[in-house]
Amino acid sequence: MKIDVLTLFPGMFAGPLDESIIKRAREKGILDLRIHNLRDWTHDRHKTVDDRPFGGGPGMVLKPEPLFEAVEALKTEGTRVIMMSPSGRPFKQAAARELCSHQHLLIVAGSYEGFDERVREGLAHDEFSIGDYVLTNGALPVMVLIDVVTRLLPGALGDDESSKDESFSHGLLEYPHYTRPAEFRGMKVPEVLLSGHHAEIAKWRHEQALARTRERRPDLLEQYQEKNSNL
Numbered sequence: 001m002k003i004d005v006l007t008l009f010p011g012m013f014a015g016p017l018d019e020s021i022i023k024r025a026r027e028k029g030i031l032d033l034r035i036h037n038l039r040d041w042t043h044d045r046h047k048t049v050d051d052r053p054f055g056g057g058p059g060m061v062l063k064p065e066p067l068f069e070a071v072e073a074l075k076t077e078g079t080r081v082i083m084m085s086p087s088g089r090p091f092k093q094a095a096a097r098e099l100c101s102h103q104h105l106l107i108v109a110g111s112y113e114g115f116d117e118r119v120r121e122g123l124a125h126d127e128f129s130i131g132d133y134v135l136t137n138g139a140l141p142v143m144v145l146i147d148v149v150t151r152l153l154p155g156a157l158g159d160d161e162s163s164k165d166e167s168f169s170h171g172l173l174e175y176p177h178y179t180r181p182a183e184f185r186g187m188k189v190p191e192v193l194l195s196g197h198h199a200e201i202a203k204w205r206h207e208q209a210l211a212r213t214r215e216r217r218p219d220l221l222e223q224y225q226e227k228n229s230n231l
Contacts, residue, residue: 059113088127109138
């Protein structure tokens, strides 16, 4: 997969995307990741990318000219243009799986008060938000999207099965995990996990996932139950 990123803060991407799974995916050629400075598509000596909003109000708005020029220079046939902004739809695991079906993602990071609306209307195929909170700029949400998508690419993880049984993969939070020692400071591993009885272990894990989701994310449980009632 190829991912291009348009941002005003390319330096923020150095480090987080050069480590761990993403680093290995890039080294193995699974991910072709390129970071671009939006200011490279400006034509004035100040490299202006923003201006005051029409109608007044605080802050600055990203101008359409450099964004249109940059996207048109980087996209090819089949490119999926993604905007990251607080007004986008929630970015969830299902959306990440859908994005994996595209060969080229072009992700535009938001900044300041956001985008001129004509960017949404004329360029973007989709728009995502990673949560109901405010960040200093859109670099971190872009990194989150890249991380989630990359680990779903075939060959990115040491074991491709790893991504199939995690939190949210089946609509529920993940069940509890334990490892050695079997007892630590008086806290014991549940006997069923030591039994070797795979059917009972699977049943216990499913029950634990249901209980944890009911306690911590009842919204997810409701969606899960609705989905499975229609099967």
